Amino acid sequence: MAATLFWICRDFRIRDNPSLCAAANEGPVLPVFVIDRALMAQGAASRWRLARALKAFDAELRYRLGQGVLVLRGEPEEVLPALAARQAARTIHASDWPCPAMRQAQDRLSSRLDGVALHLHPGHLLIHPAALRSTTGGTYRVYSAFARSLRNIGPDRPCPAPTLLTLASDRPAGEDVQTLDLAPDLYSGEAVLERHALPAGETAAWQALGDFIDRLAGYQAGRDRIDRHATSCLSEALALGEISPRSIWAAIQQSHAHSGDAQKFLSELIWREFAWHLLISFPAMAQRPWREEWAAFPWRNRDPAFEAWRQARTGIPLVDAGLREMRVTGRMHNRARMVCASYLTKHLLIDWRQGLAHFADSLTDWDPAANAMNWQWVAGCGPDAAPFFRIFNPLTQAKRFDPEARYQRRWLLGHLGSDSDAARDYFDTLPSDWIVPQCYDAKEAAEDLASGRRAALAAYEGMRV
Ligand SMILES: Cc1cc2nc3c(=O)[nH]c(=O)nc-3n(C[C@H](O)[C@H](O)[C@H](O)COP(=O)(O)OP(=O)(O)OC[C@H]3O[C@@H](n4cnc5c(N)ncnc54)[C@H](O)[C@@H]3O)c2cc1C
Incomplete structure (x- = not known):
């Protein structure tokens, strides 16, 4: 039976995952993660953390559905068309992680697909950048105007988890996820990092959010105190897509909509959003000064x-x-x-x-x-x-x-x-x-x-x- 490919970019989650939902609507899904050169060029600590996200997501899928993530090595434009042909897939669904290297990989893949459609879905951001333009039609360059406009329009709503999700069992052999080492070049302190690591995975991210909501009062006054545990510690989970910013926004609004602490916290999520909208309009932002x-x-x-x-x-x-x-x-x-x-x-x-x-x-x-x-x-x-x-x-x-x-x-x-x-x-x-x-x-x-x-x-x- 044909399977639809769900290409995992940075969305190691089941809830509010539009690309996974779209794939699930088409029948059995094959979740695939590709270890490519762009990933291996990233920093060692972030690769180490990504491997933990991948392992947690794989374990979650295995526990719920009996199958995990297929992990392949190579360039997406080489391995994904071959996989699509093997699985008789007509569609590849992926999240639109708008990092410049990923955008390039997605473009290269699109140009190599023949009879297979690549659909990119939102979910990494609160709102699509095209929906948030300044009065001159460009990207906002001033945070306060950006934040005001985002709050006026409101972020997109999170989408529910797929109601029926089955995973394809006929699949090629991939890398062994649970023993995968994506950061062999990490400095000698791996054991130390492990000792201090926050729990990885979607369940842990939701627990961290719940814990933070319980101690949200005091965020505004305490967030700058380096000696206190006053912030959410959700940045890893957000960076890896273990939880979406839309879900966090909705949960905070539901529990504490009008408190100053909640509004301050949401303004930090907006800083994250602002950064992404800027990077999308100026992909060289890590190499060249904006001004x-x-x-x-x-x-x-x-x-x-x-x-x-x-x-x-x-x-x-x-x-x-x-x-x-x-x-x-x-x-x-x-x-x-x-x-x-x-x-x-x-x-x-x-x-x-x-x-x-x-x-x-x-x-x-x-x-x-x-x-x-x-x-x-x-x-x-x-x-x-x-x-x-x-x-x-x-x-x-x-x-x-x-x-x-x-x-x-x-x-x-x-x-x-x-x-x-x-x-x-x-x-x-x-x-x-x-x-x-x-x-x-x-x-x-x-x-x-x-x-x-x-x-x-x-x-x-x-x-x-
Ligand atoms: C020089 C420098 C480099 C940074 N590099 C990164 C990075 O690589 N990755 C990263 O996630 N954050 C980065 N930040 C932003 C910020 O320091 C972290 O997001 C924050 O410390 C994470 O802790 P938290 O989740 O407890 O934050 P909270 O205070 O609980 O904030 C909630 C969320 O809002 C977002 N956020 C908060 N502050 C900022 C900010 N200033 N800019 C953008 N988003 C923000 C994060 O996603 C964070 O998880 C950097 C800040 C500085 C000054």
């Missing part, structure tokens, strides 16, 4: 200070703490991300693209749009970005958002008498030639920050002349 005049900014490249930053030994406690959190857990609190990025691009004057690449390699919630937009936002070269001359002082930020230094003690062994296990874990991830400072000199840090700030402002003035 062209920034192409001439005198960034320092090949500077040894970058290596010190990457290795989390800058001598600035909050910066080192954030970078160590990322190395140990694959995640970093948003406020710490802003401080680390600001320190790199302003105090050290290092090109934002170097920081972006390090985050892309290290974050388990890596998202090409959010990462690029935020780096450009912090560096000052993006649309609606923070002005370059607004320079975070990491010592002041630490006083405000980590007033008892709990976060810094959690990640910096020996700092202020810290003996934390998490901080110790960092050392299990290190190559033998990395040297790590054990104590911090507040006077030296303040002096470095003051001279870095002066250099940053001078470089900025130079660009404007």
